[in-house]
Amino acid sequence: MHNETDTTIHRQDYQPYPFRIPTVRLSFELNADQTWVSCTLEVQRRVDELGETAATADLVLDGEELSLISIHVNGLVQTSKNYVLTDRTLTLLNLPDEAEVTIVSTCRPIKNTTLSGLYVSGESMFTQCEAQGFRRICWFADRPDVMSEYWVTLRGDRKLYPNMLSNGNLIHQQDLSEGLHESQWHDPFAKPCYLFALVAGNFACREHMTKTASGRDALLQIYSDQGTINQTAWAMESLERSLRWDEDRFGLELDLDRFMIVAARDFNMGAMENKGLNIFNAAYVLADPNTATDANYQAIEAVIGHEYFHNWTGNRVTCRDWFQLSLKEGLTVFRDQEFTADMMAHGLPANEAASARANKRIDDVIALRNAQFPEDSGPMAHPIRPESYQEIGNFYTATVYEKGAEVIRMMHTLLGEKGFRAGMDEYFRRHDGQAVTCDDFVSAMQWAYERQHPGNPEINLEVFKRWYSQAGTPRVHVMMDYNANTRQCHLTMTQRCAPVGVEKQTNLQKLPFHIPVLIGLLDANGKNMPLKHNGQTVGTVMLELLQESQSWTFDDIESAPTPSLLRDFSAPVIIEYDYTDAQLALLLAHDRNAFARWEAGQELASRQIIRLAKAWRETGRCSSIDAVFIQAWKSILQDASLDAGYRARALALPSDKTLEARMSPMDPLAIAHARQAMRIQLGQACAHELLAAYKDNVTPGAYSPAPGPSGKRALKNLALAYLLAAQKQDALLLTLMQFNHATNMTDRMAALAGLAQQSDSEDASEAVVGFFEQWQHEPLVIDKWFAAQATSVLTTVERVRGLMAHPAFTLRNPNRARALIFQFCINNPTGFHAEDGSGYIFWADQVLALDEINPEIAARLARAMDQWSRMIPTASKLMQSQLQRVASHQGISRNTLEIVSKALSL
Structure with missing residues (x-):
């Protein structure tokens, strides 16, 4: 293994970079096999607040997978005696206080499978520089506190790369001889190199002219593969909404003449906020009703907003380190x-x-x-x-x-x-x-x-x-006493947060957090009690817990209350209060705070599932759920005063991950069997009401991703899933009808997910095969097809390996790997946690295979084993063995080694 002290970087060791680089001029000769890069830096030795210059005269630059061609300092060629070159650094010796440094180097985009730096996707070239990808493009001070103004010249084949884009504003473009052309870009705002971007390819482009709040004209552009322009309308609408919202909510305007988004098929992340030229995973740009679900539409709007908002919170003001x-x-x-x-x-x-x-x-x-x-x-x-x-x-x-x-x-x-x-x-x-x-x-x-x-x-x-x-999730224990004689309610909150991760090894003495806790009190009829606090009478009070333990007293409380705690989830903590089931039922039925009401239902459901899981672990069978819970659940299903989207969330069971954390030791198989038993029993007990909900929430007419119709589809498809789990008469037929006649991908995928769970239906199997045949030319839809099968309770390691042999599967595309391998390892507890340990062996195989191609993606898959030490002994032993296998593998990347080493250290 690597020695941790060789590679660990500590926050306390931060030192400012000894040089300023106010201006960078980049010139690219674009070629997929070998790209030439000329990088000219204006370099100035840093002067501190006292007027002292940085002590070092050596300029240390970062670089990886580069071939050095030449170095000039102030026009003079540098020989090997003027610099020191290693695999990761280029050090220019005895640099003057001010200098112009020009470094010419080459990189190999076609060979770059890491998708960090400059790489090829399809016939196009893209960059990804956050966090440390710029060093794979040219030698530079690759750290966020070195901010420069960039001038960029791009030259490439006119036919291969008719679109050549970089950050900022387009200054000039022209045709050159021998089938080449050139574009020049200037970003007037100083930025760190992680925000640099370059894109070259042959794209369709959707454009929209808009005006900022101050009246400036701005050009919005979205570039995507040819033939996909009809799938970028929602993305453009989302971008326009993002621009308006940031103006209205925070007074922040777009500061460039244009703002560009480019969709990439091969991308490690969701998207990247490069100044003025955002590069997106195509999954967060392309959408139409036939190919994208409601969740896709929502994610596109959110991610486009996120990257646009970075223009100020991340770009104009960025990170020191x-x-x-x-x-x-x-x-x-x-x-x-x-x-x-x-x-x-x-x-x-x-x-x-x-x-x-x-x-x-x-x-x-x-x-x-x-x-x-x-x-x-x-x-x-x-x-x-x-x-x-x-x-x-x-x-x-x-x-x-x-x-x-x-x-x-x-x-x-x-x-x-x-x-x-x-x-x-x-x-x-x-x-x-x-x-x-x-x-x-x-x-x-x-x-x-x-x-x-x-x-x-x-x-x-x-x-x-x-x-x-301080790390960790604080737990806040709440005790409440009510005195009927004085009509006072006394509330005490005590917080604790045990050492976690590396804190366990450092004897860290953790101090109390500052925790805002929004609370209310409900009477026996579920009505909000008036609370006197800070001279006001209100229905919700914010209590600030700053000490290990604090108490508050509320006067004039007419009867024993039920507390509504952590309303709106006002802090990322775990509340511990000894609610009775009756109190939770009261909150579920009446709490006016929608989040707290949902939370009460989730707690009731969690208690039922944990009880079923313990019974399964002890006897191999799940017991029956309580009739009181069924009635409470049914009342939410039938409550027409609640919107459909809220009911869909309230009726969904707590996730496997949330439930597993409540068992010690963790037993994913027991939780999975208990959740399925719960779904079956609810489907059987509420079949009539579920069928009515299905019929009442059909959304005829033109598709809309708005919250109203998408909420109806969520409730309708949730009802269908419960009916199918319960194997109610005609549920499979209803699912097949929805699959065959769906007018949008949301309904089609909901049906496909249900059909993928059917083991003995020839019609279901034919539908799964037919789905691929119909959509095989839509990569993002085929990702959904793989994911639906990867998460099926019927899917085993053998089945996943079979799907990996499918012609449409490739490990080199992160979206495809996430759709099949990640979904199986993270979201298929019955398959991944098979008692024979085959899921863990499969995990190790894929981590090692991915590590050779793309260490960043491999390291993310490695996180699937984070909780191994908390599992039941039979599982933890098998998981540990595979973690050790990965950790000891010769040539393992630093990315993956860090993850598995930390896992094994606990």
């Missing part, structure tokens, strides 16, 4: 969450708008609990601002993104919308054009916080900053 990644990602995830919530609520009456926003909040919490909560308790646990890393690519995590967004949301809760906006304005006023830290952002919010409480020195965010330095 990669430890500050959540500075841009957590903040921008919060912004895209708010954008989506506002879009879902747009134009609706107040009650419906509140429900729409609650639906978005529920979706975000589900995502957090499925991905980030397990991460917080596993080997990769880290604060939203990590203290160290070996490969920064491994820290694009749910903690940095989703938990980072929750930390921003807590600041928004503490300051309110007006105060938070004031803090954002101050942040941009102080730091526009700079590379800064998380502390700089909190400082701007502190300024706004103090303005709300003038003259009170105790009001500060010092305790709140611990969210940036």
